[in-house]
Amino acid sequence: MALPVAVDAMGGDRAPDEIVAGARLAVEELGVEVLLVGRPEDLKDTGGLDVLAASEVISMEEDAAQGVRRKKDSSLVRAAEAVRDGRALAMVSAGNTGATMASALLRMGRLKGVARPAIATPIPNLESHPTVLLDAGANAECNPSMLVQFAQMGSAYSSARYGVDDPSVALLSIGEESSKGSPLVKETHEALLSAERVRFVGNVEGRDLLHGVADVVVTDGFTGNVTLKTLEGALKFFMNAILGVIGTDEASKQAGAVLLPLLAPLAETFDPDNVGGAMLLGVDGVCVISHGSSSARAIVSAIHVAHDLAVAGLVDRLARAVAPA
Amino acid sequence: MALPVAVDAMGGDRAPDEIVAGARLAVEELGVEVLLVGRPEDLKDTGGLDVLAASEVISMEEDAAQGVRRKKDSSLVRAAEAVRDGRALAMVSAGNTGATMASALLRMGRLKGVARPAIATPIPNLESHPTVLLDAGANAECNPSMLVQFAQMGSAYSSARYGVDDPSVALLSIGEESSKGSPLVKETHEALLSAERVRFVGNVEGRDLLHGVADVVVTDGFTGNVTLKTLEGALKFFMNAILGVIGTDEASKQAGAVLLPLLAPLAETFDPDNVGGAMLLGVDGVCVISHGSSSARAIVSAIHVAHDLAVAGLVDRLARAVAPA
Numbered sequence: 001m002a003l004p005v006a007v008d009a010m011g012g013d014r015a016p017d018e019i020v021a022g023a024r025l026a027v028e029e030l031g032v033e034v035l036l037v038g039r040p041e042d043l044k045d046t047g048g049l050d051v052l053a054a055s056e057v058i059s060m061e062e063d064a065a066q067g068v069r070r071k072k073d074s075s076l077v078r079a080a081e082a083v084r085d086g087r088a089l090a091m092v093s094a095g096n097t098g099a100t101m102a103s104a105l106l107r108m109g110r111l112k113g114v115a116r117p118a119i120a121t122p123i124p125n126l127e128s129h130p131t132v133l134l135d136a137g138a139n140a141e142c143n144p145s146m147l148v149q150f151a152q153m154g155s156a157y158s159s160a161r162y163g164v165d166d167p168s169v170a171l172l173s174i175g176e177e178s179s180k181g182s183p184l185v186k187e188t189h190e191a192l193l194s195a196e197r198v199r200f201v202g203n204v205e206g207r208d209l210l211h212g213v214a215d216v217v218v219t220d221g222f223t224g225n226v227t228l229k230t231l232e233g234a235l236k237f238f239m240n241a242i243l244g245v246i247g248t249d250e251a252s253k254q255a256g257a258v259l260l261p262l263l264a265p266l267a268e269t270f271d272p273d274n275v276g277g278a279m280l281l282g283v284d285g286v287c288v289i290s291h292g293s294s295s296a297r298a299i300v301s302a303i304h305v306a307h308d309l310a311v312a313g314l315v316d317r318l319a320r321a322v323a324p325a
Numbered sequence: 326m327a328l329p330v331a332v333d334a335m336g337g338d339r340a341p342d343e344i345v346a347g348a349r350l351a352v353e354e355l356g357v358e359v360l361l362v363g364r365p366e367d368l369k370d371t372g373g374l375d376v377l378a379a380s381e382v383i384s385m386e387e388d389a390a391q392g393v394r395r396k397k398d399s400s401l402v403r404a405a406e407a408v409r410d411g412r413a414l415a416m417v418s419a420g421n422t423g424a425t426m427a428s429a430l431l432r433m434g435r436l437k438g439v440a441r442p443a444i445a446t447p448i449p450n451l452e453s454h455p456t457v458l459l460d461a462g463a464n465a466e467c468n469p470s471m472l473v474q475f476a477q478m479g480s481a482y483s484s485a486r487y488g489v490d491d492p493s494v495a496l497l498s499i500g501e502e503s504s505k506g507s508p509l510v511k512e513t514h515e516a517l518l519s520a521e522r523v524r525f526v527g528n529v530e531g532r533d534l535l536h537g538v539a540d541v542v543v544t545d546g547f548t549g550n551v552t553l554k555t556l557e558g559a560l561k562f563f564m565n566a567i568l569g570v571i572g573t574d575e576a577s578k579q580a581g582a583v584l585l586p587l588l589a590p591l592a593e594t595f596d597p598d599n600v601g602g603a604m605l606l607g608v609d610g611v612c613v614i615s616h617g618s619s620s621a622r623a624i625v626s627a628i629h630v631a632h633d634l635a636v637a638g639l640v641d642r643l644a645r646a647v648a649p650a
Binding site: 063126137140141172173174180181182183185205206207208209210211219220221222223225226227228229230231232233234235236237238241242245246248251252254255256258259262263266 | 462497507508510530544548552556558559560566567570571588591
């Protein structure tokens with residue numbers, strides 16, 4: 001029998017119900033195995049899915065390091081252990097991001113040769129496959145050699161996930177010129193020019209991100225997280241603004257009925273539920289971080305990605321990507 | 326006679342025609358005086374406006390420091406000198422941002438007590454007056470005491486420009502908790518808690534920027550520039566996506582005719598031409614940086630802001646804001 005994907009049933013704003021519903025859907029639609037991890041008494045109808053009992057929950061607001069240290073029988077820690085022990089292919093959580101990272105890092109361990117794991121987030125565009133942005137928030141402070149590894153891991157991930165052959169890598173900066181940017185960016189630019197297994201195409205700016213300007217965009221975790229949240233905030237703001245003017249009267253309702261279907265491909269492309277979650281790259285296992293407000297549909301996407309990348313040997317590919325030349 | 330606003334007639338993608346047209350409109354509509362600065366032979370119909378001859382132009386692509394050092398008779402350098410020499414109230418340019426900053430800094434000088442000038446950019450929202458984001462790109466590397474001064478200057482600017490009494494100041498970070506963020510952000514958070522003349526309300530995230538979460542948001546110039554460009558890129562992307570589906574057939578054309586007027590207030594709020602340009606705070610004079618693609622309408626807004634803030638004594642207010650307690 002195939003190994004299951006371990007799903008933290010207790011993590012996320014809509015846990016456990018939406019998580020369990022998503023897990024059931026994934027089994028039905030994708031034909032994959034799922035292992036729910038959580039408090040059995042809190043899980044309603046699991047539809048016969050296997051449950052790995054974990055008596056504790058690390059909440060969304062809890063301090064990540066402390067939560068993982070203290071709650072050894074939490075769903076997050078147990079899910080990470082299931083991957084470490086070879087009882088699961090991969091783990092998925094929509095819970096506390098920091099605690100998910102800490103659980104994965106402490107239980108699965110760092111991948112050999114990786115200085116610091118990074119969060120890789122897909123940024124959709126209308127032209128082609130998504131751009132992989134990393135680090136999207138794991139490391140608020142970075143040095144150039146960390147960013148070079150992010151470039152290597154991001155490239156391996158873009159290949160594994162989107163089938164990109166020889167992915168292009170760009171560096172997020174405040175101008176295309178190599179003379180612009182923070183000291184970190186200037187040094188990283190130099191380092192990327194001679195990095196092994198990285199096809200560096202230069203600096204890009206924030207405004208380029210939605211245009212599929214490169215297959216991979218690297219940045220430090222502080223800038224990456226601010227950028228990602230700015231982008232998410234702007235898209236949400238705009239979607240709401242449009243929906244806000246539709247339906248205010250009969251004419252706008254009719255106009256909306258014509259235009260919304262035309263905008264559907266756009267809305268679908270940018271719907272966080274379809275994106276499939278962020279991935280923690282650089283730990284010794286596959287770990288997908290779904291957004292906090294994940295619906296059942298988002299969990300299906302996350303399980304799909306986690307399963308496929310585990311089967312595709314992502315971890316081995318990442319290990320080769322960062323290995324010394 | 327009132328002093329004029331010095332307008333760099335040669336700067337911007339649409340210079341000199343749109344700049345001259347904007348200057349003429351500003352005189353007509355606002356009743357302010359304008360001094361055009363540029364090559365007289367390149368300026369067509371100036372409508373009788375005074376022209377300060379400058380034989381050189383620093384192009385959009387030119388290295389800023391080098392351009393200012395070498396081209397002493399450039400329109401940018403001459404405009405800054407006109408302010409320094411008391412022949413103009415303020416300067417406005419849609420040209421090379423770096424060269425505009427360098428001209429203002431080198432010719433007007435730094436304001437007493439200011440460590441580093443910063444670019445303050447208004448970020449519109451639908452609730453209230455715009456949020457002032459700074460630094461939007463003048464300083465790619467910052468320390469906590471610089472950010473404290475940005476908070477003080479940003480507050481004085483928010484008061485002078487939007488009439489805000491005791492403006493709130495937030496720090497851009499990757500979480501509301503003071504424990505999150507880069508080392509710079511953590512130290513700055515501490516410093517802002519005890520800063521004079523700053524009403525610090527805590528950390529905010531990128532997704533809060535379009536909601537008028539604070540009157541002033543401070544950040545380093547690297548993060549600020551990436552954030553601003555990400556925001557601009559996302560808004561433009563979305564506007565284009567909507568316009569792209571309207572007019573593809575008769576039904577969508579009609580639907581657009583109903584919805585576009587409803588979206589007009591939104592489009593107008595976020596139209597860069599209406600925002601009035603960014604301002605360089607911390608030099609000894611008023612300097613407005615309009616965006617590179619400025620139309621005549623954008624130049625009118627920029628002249629309006631430059632004039633009103635010079636008359637309102639912005640520079641003195643900034644000097645008081647950063648003075649030791």
